[in-house]
Amino acid sequence: MTLSIRIEDLKVYYCMKRGNCQAIEDISFNIEEGEAVGLVGESGCGKSTVAFSILRMLPYPGQIIGGHIYLDGIDLTDLTEEEMRDIRWKRVSMVFQGAMNALNPIIRVKDQITEAIMQHDKKIKHKEALEVARKLFNLVGMDPERVNHYPFEFSGGMKQRAMIVMALACNPVFVIADEPTTALDVTVQAQIMDLLKKLVDELGITLMLITHDLSVVAEICSKVIIMYAGKIVESGSVIDLFSNPMHPYSQGLIASIPSIEKSSDQTLASIPGQPPNLLDPPTGCRFHPRCKYTQEMCKNTDPPAEELKSGHFVSCHLAAGRIKSEHYRIGLEDKN
Numbered sequence: 001m002t003l004s005i006r007i008e009d010l011k012v013y014y015c016m017k018r019g020n021c022q023a024i025e026d027i028s029f030n031i032e033e034g035e036a037v038g039l040v041g042e043s044g045c046g047k048s049t050v051a052f053s054i055l056r057m058l059p060y061p062g063q064i065i066g067g068h069i070y071l072d073g074i075d076l077t078d079l080t081e082e083e084m085r086d087i088r089w090k091r092v093s094m095v096f097q098g099a100m101n102a103l104n105p106i107i108r109v110k111d112q113i114t115e116a117i118m119q120h121d122k123k124i125k126h127k128e129a130l131e132v133a134r135k136l137f138n139l140v141g142m143d144p145e146r147v148n149h150y151p152f153e154f155s156g157g158m159k160q161r162a163m164i165v166m167a168l169a170c171n172p173v174f175v176i177a178d179e180p181t182t183a184l185d186v187t188v189q190a191q192i193m194d195l196l197k198k199l200v201d202e203l204g205i206t207l208m209l210i211t212h213d214l215s216v217v218a219e220i221c222s223k224v225i226i227m228y229a230g231k232i233v234e235s236g237s238v239i240d241l242f243s244n245p246m247h248p249y250s251q252g253l254i255a256s257i258p259s260i261e262k263s264s265d266q267t268l269a270s271i272p273g274q275p276p277n278l279l280d281p282p283t284g285c286r287f288h289p290r291c292k293y294t295q296e297m298c299k300n301t302d303p304p305a306e307e308l309k310s311g312h313f314v315s316c317h318l319a320a321g322r323i324k325s326e327h328y329r330i331g332l333e334d335k336n
């Protein structure tokens with residue numbers, strides 16, 4: 001079955017006594033089957049909230065206030081919890097942020113995985129579930145005999161592989177990996193990223209990779225979505241967006257990627273200021289208080305997403321004009 005994910009005008013708030021944390025404000029994007037998409041942005045910009053919304057597992061007091069999440073044309077926001085149970089883990093699953101220690105340390109790994117498999121498919125027998133677990137261990141590069149071990153006997157990298165096995169246990173087509181390598185050392189990070197790439201390239205899994213790390217996105221993903229303070233500021237193919245970032249926030253993020261080609265005494269660009277408090281976000285463009293180009297309209301009017309190049313969307317009042325003036329400057333105006 002082909003797969004498509006379409007998010008339309010999604011709005012998610014955490015509704016609290018002291019006010020509503022406006023975590024996601026009208027975001028829209030598509031993911032096509034077999035794509036690996038990176039969802040990037042600073043801490044607190046709403047990446048995990050997007051993931052939890054898709055799985056309909058928002059932590060209290062999160063609520064989907066508006067918009068739609070279509071999976072194969074079905075609007076997940078309309079489904080009952082019971083209907084959602086047929087989709088969660090079986091069609092869409094997730095490797096949770098910081099979930100490395102989610103396995104119970106004193107229950108054998110095989111019991112935890114077979115239990116998860118049998119819970120979601122009542123027809124499957126224990127022996128078959130164990131076979132699935134062993135095959136998945138092999139797939140993620142671990143000795144299948146390891147299923148007999150306890151999680152406390154696993155290293156951090158092995159625990160994370162086991163969590164990926166858990167996410168794959170019910171044979172999903174779409175996997176969301178939320179910061180899957182936080183707290184792992186760099187060598188193990190690279191191994192986990194290779195593993196995710198293998199899932200996409202060899203199993204045809206559609207992946208949404210949530211990360212702070214743009215260099216990881218460049219390695220694995222074909223498309224990137226950049227979020228800032230609950231909104232998407234720019235999205236496009238990795239090649240387009242990395243070679244020609246158009247939103248000032250994306251430009252700042254990309255300028256801050258360390259590069260081995262740059263000299264060792266390189267100073268990394270950083271974006272001055274702090275992300276806003278989403279209980280009271282800025283009016284107009286949410287990035288305007290930190291933006292060096294801010295003009296009056298940026299303070300008052302929310303910039304719509306404009307497709308400035310095929311498949312490359314930017315939400316900035318000034319992006320098109322800035323590009324035009326830069327083209328004037330370097331004499332490209334007539335060629336575009």
Ligand SMILES: Nc1ncnc2c1ncn2[C@@H]1O[C@H](COP(=O)(O)OP(=O)(O)OP(=O)(O)O)[C@@H](O)[C@H]1O
Pocket residue numbers: 014021023041042043044045046047048049050059060061062097278
């Ligand atoms: N359970 C909750 N109750 C209240 N506010 C929440 C809750 N969970 C998240 N938030 C708020 O929602 C916003 C988005 O949080 P979210 O966890 O989605 O960000 P994130 O991009 O995943 O950040 P990080 O990179 O740190 O994981 C933040 O302002 C956060 O404080």
Ligand SMILES: [Mg+2]
Pocket residue numbers: 047048049097178
């Ligand atoms: Mg998060």
